[in-house]
Each structure stands twice: as structure tokens, then as C-alpha cells.
Amino acid sequence: MSSTIRFLMCPPDYYDVDYVINPWMEGNVHKSSRDRAVEQWHQLFHIIKEHAIVDLVKPQPGVPDMVFTANAGLVLGNNVVLSRFYHKERQGEEPFFKQWFEEQGYRVYELPKDLPFEGAGDALFDREGRWLWAGYGFRSELETHPMIARWLDIEVLSLRLMDERFYHLDTCFCPLSDGYLLYYPGAFDSYSNRLIELRVPNEKRIAIKEEDAVNFACNAVNIDHIIILNKASDELKQQLGAVGFQLIETPLTEFMKAGGAAKCLTLRVTEPIREEVHAGAAVESRVIRMEGHLLDAGLINQALDLIVEGGGSFQVLSFNLGEQRQSTSSAEVKVTAPSHDVMETLMSQLIDLGALPPPQEVCDINYEVVTQAGVAPDDFYVTTIYPTEVRVKCTWVRVQNQRMDAAIVVDEETMTAQCKLLRDLKPGDRVVVGVEGIRTIRKTESREQRNTQEFSFMGAGVSSERRVELVVEQIAWELRQIRDQRGKVVVTAGPVVIHTGGGEHLSKLIREGYVQALLGGNAIAVHDIEQALLGTSLGVDMKRGVSVRGGHRHHLKVINTIRRCGSIANAVEQGVLTSGIFYECVRHRVPFALAGSIRDDGPLPDTQMDLIKAQEEYARLIQGADLILMLSSMLHSIGVGNMTPAGVKMVCVDINPAVVTKLSDRGSIESVGVVTDVGLFLSLLVQQLNKLTSPYQIAQPV
Structure with a gap:
């Protein structure tokens, strides 16, 4: 074997299902066979060793999941971003992995302790070295992605996980050689699926069905044109074989009881590096301010839920609770989104909830000039029924003729703004675009009485029908x-x-x-x-x-x-x-x-x-x-x-x-x-x- 590809593994000396931190562990506490687990691990170890170099880290008592070395960190060249585990049950692994990396001469980057990131379980390099796919939603925070991009000098593409069964990216996503991708679309939100489709050509995407996904077919080890995994359906075998991949199945059922399989048990420490590839992350962050009866009216919960459900993440920077019933509360929240488009969408919705930019942060709205009668610029702001103000020359200006589903036209000379329907737009009109410098104004009572349901046209299901x-x-x-x-x-x-x-x-x-x-x-x-x-x-x-x-x-x-x-x-x-x-x-x-x-x-x-x-x-x-x-x-x-x-x-x-x-x-x-x-x-x-x-x-x- 002349391969220079290296993996890190950890023998299962202390492996067991000792606690429950993912759906796979439910009902499996202390139900894993130690002997069978050791046998399955050694089978995987010897298969990989036939095609690559395997290094071992010494297992430690009290941290049974240390066997899942994919979560040790993320390695590129001589640099490693050490994992910050989300659950306290796994946080004890961090010093042991840090020691191993340092002893091997790696430069170790450490994230803040309150910012979880679970290594190569949630970050997978494109096998061509073009970019890094990074997951978030369950174990890793979106805010870590720009840091990883900067430290490893690589473009990071953020993917949001939606199915709690696939809590790590490597449970449902596997980049393969020659630009192919093995993945389960049902594990991701629509934005992430669109991002995947934009980056990976249709002929290179191998989307698996749920029956393969729950057998951890994506939790595979790819070495050149060899794919090592727990189990694959005949259909998937044919698909992969047709594009030149050789599958090696090796049972890993004992480790699936803890929510892992082949990929989870390995950490690849020799990833491809391309000199022309440099840091980049589309992740964007902004700070919003909210005021009012945030708790009793449920506004803060609505805002935070909106951020998460919309594909973003948040950090509450400050929260000042009103001391008496009639007192109002205020909060500053840092909002992070995987892209500018997602951020704009989130901010539009947060503005509808009454969110404001921090004082003096925005001096002017963004606008574009209408060039075609009756046609607004791209990304024009769509108005709501709520009184709206826009920032013009560092001054808040009330929008006139307020109505829903219109554009806002501003006149800087007269310091005025008004709603206009699309059909009434004329060439030369300055139409507000984006969400910077816009706020809705509502009385505190209105916020308290606001229905907690999100504003939408359709909320009810279809009526029942009879046979026809x-x-x-x-x-x-x-x-x-x-x-x-x-x-x-x-x-x-x-x-x-x-x-x-x-x-x-x-x-x-x-x-x-x-x-x-x-x-x-x-x-x-x-x-x-x-x-x-x-x-x-x-x-x-x-x-x-x-x-x-x-x-x-x-x-x-x-x-x-x-x-x-x-x-x-x-x-x-x-x-x-x-x-x-x-x-x-x-x-x-x-x-x-x-x-x-x-x-x-x-x-x-x-x-x-x-x-x-x-x-x-x-x-x-x-x-x-x-x-x-x-x-x-x-x-x-x-x-x-x-x-x-x-x-x-x-x-x-x-x-x-x-x-x-x-x-x-x-x-x-x-x-x-x-x-x-x-x-x-x-x-x-x-x-x-x-x-x-x-x-x-x-x-x-x-």
C-alpha cells in the first residue's frame, strides 16, 4: 500500500451507549455488545488500512464517544480547528484530542467555549479541495463558519440540517472523488438544497432515498474510488457502480446505536489543498434592537423562533427586563444568516415584528432608480399595513399613503417617502431596496394584541372531500x-x-x-x-x-x-x-x-x-x-x-x-x-x- 492518505481512529476500548444525546441512542443505553463493537471496529480498521495509513489516538475512560474521531476537529494541512462539543457528555474529549494534535505538530485553533462546532462531523471538504461544506442546526453554530474560513483559508458553504436523525452533516452528506456527491436531500432545508444544486452538477449528484439514509449510507469513508460503508441498497450500489465507484460494506450496527458509522469512526487528516483557493464565507451578521412588552406579548420568542426557522442563528447580546407590569423591555440580538439573501429575508420579517437597527447604525436607506415604467428594481422592499419610517439623510421619515404590497418611493430633496403600486412606478422614481434603514412603528398595545401567528394569506387546510x-x-x-x-x-x-x-x-x-x-x-x-x-x-x-x-x-x-x-x-x-x-x-x-x-x-x-x-x-x-x-x-x-x-x-x-x-x-x-x-x-x-x-x-x- 503506497497511499499517502491518512486517517485518525480510536479503538473502542471504552465504547458504550452511556447516555442519550441523539435520537439513535434512545432505547439503546447499555444495549451495545462490547465484543461485537470491537469486532466491527477492527473490520473497518483493517479495510481502511489496506488502502490508507491509519494513526491511532489512545482511548480514555469516561468518554465512550471518543471512538467517533470525526468529531475530534477539522484538519487542513498543518492546521486544525479543535471541536467544541455541544453536549457536556462529550466535552471531556477535547483535551485528549488537543494533546494528540499538538504532539503531532499541528497548529491548533480553538473556538470560544460557548460556540459549538463538532469538527469533521459537521464540516466536509470537497474531495477536489475547492471548498468546505459546513453544517449547522443541531450541533454546530453558524457563527463558527467565518472563523473556520479565515483560519483554514478556504471558502465555506453553509448547509442547514433539518432532521434530528441526521444531526451531523456527515450522517447525510458525503463528498466523493471526481466531484461526485452522495447525499440525502430530505435532511436539508430548501435553501441548502438549492445551494447544493448550484455547486454540484446534476450528473454528479447522487441523491439517496430514506431507506439508505437511515442505514447511514452517507456516513461513508471515501478513498479514491472506494467507498466503505455500513450498508447500501442494490439500487444505490448500481448507481455508484455505474459512475466508477467500488463499494465495500462492513457491518457497523453496534455504533449505529450511538448514531454513527464508518465516517464517524474516522478523521481524515490529509485533505487536498489547492493554492488558488482562499478564504470566503457568505455568512452575514447584523444586530437588531427590540423594545416593548417582549415577554408577556411573546415578541422576543417570536423573533428568535423566526430567526432559527428562517435558517439563521442568534446571540442575545443584552436583555433589559421591565421592572413593573407597565414597564417595557428591550433587547439587542445578533442575527447570523448563511447568506445575504437569507439575511434580507430574515430582516424583512423582523422589521414586521418591530425590530429596529441600533441607534445611528444606518444613516440612509438603499434605493435604486426605476428605468422601466411599472417595474420595480430587484430586491425592492414590499410594504405591509403597518406605519413605516425610512432613514433619509440620517433622519427617520414617515412613509405616506401607507398600504400593503407596494413599493416605497423616496424624494431626498423634499425629504418625503410614499407607497406606490408597481403599476404606478415611473422612470426616475427612487425605490427603496433591501431592508437597511427601514422600521415599522406600532404602539405597545398593538404589539401585545398582535396575533402570534405569522402573517400569511393561507393558514387553513383543504376541506374534506367525497369519492368522485x-x-x-x-x-x-x-x-x-x-x-x-x-x-x-x-x-x-x-x-x-x-x-x-x-x-x-x-x-x-x-x-x-x-x-x-x-x-x-x-x-x-x-x-x-x-x-x-x-x-x-x-x-x-x-x-x-x-x-x-x-x-x-x-x-x-x-x-x-x-x-x-x-x-x-x-x-x-x-x-x-x-x-x-x-x-x-x-x-x-x-x-x-x-x-x-x-x-x-x-x-x-x-x-x-x-x-x-x-x-x-x-x-x-x-x-x-x-x-x-x-x-x-x-x-x-x-x-x-x-x-x-x-x-x-x-x-x-x-x-x-x-x-x-x-x-x-x-x-x-x-x-x-x-x-x-x-x-x-x-x-x-x-x-x-x-x-x-x-x-x-x-x-x-x-
Whole structure:
């Protein structure tokens, strides 16, 4: 064996599950077999020794988890960042690891004692030496990342862990040779998954399933093209084999009882170093100040929860508690975020809670000049209903015409600021961007009475539904027959289609030639495009079904993006919009008409705000229709019903029986009413269509 790769391991002389500090230890205290653990450790030791050099650190009584040497520290070249353990049960390991590193001649960097960081368990080098992946969320603090970047002179990419089973980064993430990555996406938040996708090409990402994740397939030792792990499914073996990796399985079940496997039991001390790579960390910190009845109104808890749930971390710098009931409290909190974008989002939400910058920290807001009528600059601040002040020439200026979902335009000459809707913006307007120098002003009583729920448009779940398979079967048969005969189906759809998860199904109907025209309002298009671009609908994460912090601003951002492009079709042609209902309409030349209303934000450039013209467009597209499918849009459905001649079949789907009844009461004997959740209906409809066969050939998109 001529390899120069070295690992540090610790014999399991004192290993046992003595306490519970992670979910894997639950129910396993003193249930690990010492003999079997020794046997499994030696098997791993000899396998690694065949391919690399192994150094040993002497085990010590009283610290049973010292066997997991991945947590000793983080080594690059002759430098090591010593671990600061989160749990007191493991803190006793620190001096023994420090002694070993010093005896080997390493330069040891030590973090403050109150700033946890658990070494190579939470920090993994790209196997090409390009950057360091660093985890946070359970055992390591985000604030350590800039220090590590500076000490080791390497770029640090921060990843937030979300699943307590995968409490260390190395339990769910394994960089491999040649730029490949083995990881479990479910362990990370959406921001981290996007970061991973940006840095690692799709063909290099090997995303594993939960069955492999819980067998610690990612907690593997990679030596060149050899991967040593506890266990892998046949599917994963095939995936890795197909790209040139050789897998060696070695049982490590006794160590899994403590929450570790192959990688946890080793520390690689020879990491690749690239001379052209230098320090860098996107981590950003800011200080906020909060005043009011912080405890009894729950404001401080809301703020701290918001920071953590939004992907950041915090440090309370000071807290002055009011001495009497009527007294107010104040606090200064240091907020840390993994990137500027995340920080801006957090600060927007904290401003909504009344957070203020420290006195005199910000003298002026940031603004950009409007260059295109009706289009705000990127990152423009979206207003709320609360009275707002902005910092202009070191003076707080009250924003006039306060309203929700607008931009703030400032005039430094007159020292004024006002809310303006997107459509009212003119070239030359100075629009506030970012969150610096902005504060909301609310009375103390307002804060106390503030609902503890986060501000959002949607908070309730979808109503229950009944079985509709039989009527769906008939509708599917009619749709297939109309399509095969080159007939015409018109769909009228409301935004509930998106909210209930029906967007992907309606997209498929359009893509496969079942829809020849689409009618709706501004909302269906905005929410469809919001889902396509941001994964949310009215700020609700469409995969997890929960409100996203600050998500109520998403629809304004989407409207602004499409307005910049000039139209939905332009957004498709420019590659901005690449999926969704309206993407499919453009790609497959399915005409659509969007009728505006008084409540529409923006609106989108395609939305016809002249009601008479919108009605004419609706009537034109309805001509020659064989069937109209009305999906949860009461006003548009009734309007379409009123302008549709007899003889046209109509299917009205709505969770509200009154909507279906109103349509039927208009005397349309060809109408079918389906009282159910529209998302369920579309899902069942697509399933039923898939069962049918037809010689129809779908036209290729243009």
C-alpha cells in the first residue's frame, strides 16, 4: 500500500451507549455488545488500512464517544480547528484530542467555549479541495463558519440540517472523488438544497432515498474510488457502480446505536489543498434592537423562533427586563444568516415584528432608480399595513399613503417617502431596496394584541372531500373522445387549482392536448408562476404545505419579474419561466385570457384590466367549444356560463356546493356539478386518462 492518505481512529476500548444525546441512542443505553463493537471496529480498521495509513489516538475512560474521531476537529494541512462539543457528555474529549494534535505538530485553533462546532462531523471538504461544506442546526453554530474560513483559508458553504436523525452533516452528506456527491436531500432545508444544486452538477449528484439514509449510507469513508460503508441498497450500489465507484460494506450496527458509522469512526487528516483557493464565507451578521412588552406579548420568542426557522442563528447580546407590569423591555440580538439573501429575508420579517437597527447604525436607506415604467428594481422592499419610517439623510421619515404590497418611493430633496403600486412606478422614481434603514412603528398595545401567528394569506387546510371516481371516469372518457376528434375543450380555472396541488395535473392536460383554451384571472397566473419560480403559492410551500416566512411577498416578486420580461410568453422565450400551466400554454400554443379585477396586484402584463375587452376575449375563446371545464372559480365560472350557448357541455368543480348550484340554476341541462376538492379531482382525472388508450398524436411544442 503506497497511499499517502491518512486517517485518525480510536479503538473502542471504552465504547458504550452511556447516555442519550441523539435520537439513535434512545432505547439503546447499555444495549451495545462490547465484543461485537470491537469486532466491527477492527473490520473497518483493517479495510481502511489496506488502502490508507491509519494513526491511532489512545482511548480514555469516561468518554465512550471518543471512538467517533470525526468529531475530534477539522484538519487542513498543518492546521486544525479543535471541536467544541455541544453536549457536556462529550466535552471531556477535547483535551485528549488537543494533546494528540499538538504532539503531532499541528497548529491548533480553538473556538470560544460557548460556540459549538463538532469538527469533521459537521464540516466536509470537497474531495477536489475547492471548498468546505459546513453544517449547522443541531450541533454546530453558524457563527463558527467565518472563523473556520479565515483560519483554514478556504471558502465555506453553509448547509442547514433539518432532521434530528441526521444531526451531523456527515450522517447525510458525503463528498466523493471526481466531484461526485452522495447525499440525502430530505435532511436539508430548501435553501441548502438549492445551494447544493448550484455547486454540484446534476450528473454528479447522487441523491439517496430514506431507506439508505437511515442505514447511514452517507456516513461513508471515501478513498479514491472506494467507498466503505455500513450498508447500501442494490439500487444505490448500481448507481455508484455505474459512475466508477467500488463499494465495500462492513457491518457497523453496534455504533449505529450511538448514531454513527464508518465516517464517524474516522478523521481524515490529509485533505487536498489547492493554492488558488482562499478564504470566503457568505455568512452575514447584523444586530437588531427590540423594545416593548417582549415577554408577556411573546415578541422576543417570536423573533428568535423566526430567526432559527428562517435558517439563521442568534446571540442575545443584552436583555433589559421591565421592572413593573407597565414597564417595557428591550433587547439587542445578533442575527447570523448563511447568506445575504437569507439575511434580507430574515430582516424583512423582523422589521414586521418591530425590530429596529441600533441607534445611528444606518444613516440612509438603499434605493435604486426605476428605468422601466411599472417595474420595480430587484430586491425592492414590499410594504405591509403597518406605519413605516425610512432613514433619509440620517433622519427617520414617515412613509405616506401607507398600504400593503407596494413599493416605497423616496424624494431626498423634499425629504418625503410614499407607497406606490408597481403599476404606478415611473422612470426616475427612487425605490427603496433591501431592508437597511427601514422600521415599522406600532404602539405597545398593538404589539401585545398582535396575533402570534405569522402573517400569511393561507393558514387553513383543504376541506374534506367525497369519492368522485365514477363521475371522473365519465368526464375522462368525454375528454379523450373530444381530443381524438380534434374538438375543443375550454378550461376556466381559479387560483385554488394551484393551492390544492392541481397545477401539475392541469399542466399535463395542456401538454397532452386536452385543453384548447384557458380562461382565468390575474390570480391563477400569478400563483402558477409563483409555484414554478419559487415553489410556493401565496407564500405556502407546495411540497410541505406550510407557510414560508415572508412568503406573502412572493407573489409581488413574481409579478415584478414577469413585468420586466414584458409578458408571460416573453418570460418563456427568455428562459425565465420553465414550467407550470402558463408555460405549457405558451409552448403548446394554447391561447389564454386573463380578466382583471379591482383586487389584482400588479397586474401581470397579460391581464386585461378593461372588463369589456376581457369579456370579449372570453367570448371569442369560447366559440366552438365542445366542453367547458370550470375549476373552482365562482365569478369566472358564472360569467363564462352566462356567455356560453346551449349545447356546450359544462363541468363545474368546486368544494362549495353553492357554486355548482348557481351554475345549474341557469338552466344548463348539459352541466355536471362535482362538489369536491379541485386538486383531488384533477389528480383522479389524470389517473383515469392514463388508463385510456388512443391513437391521438400530441403535437410537438414550438
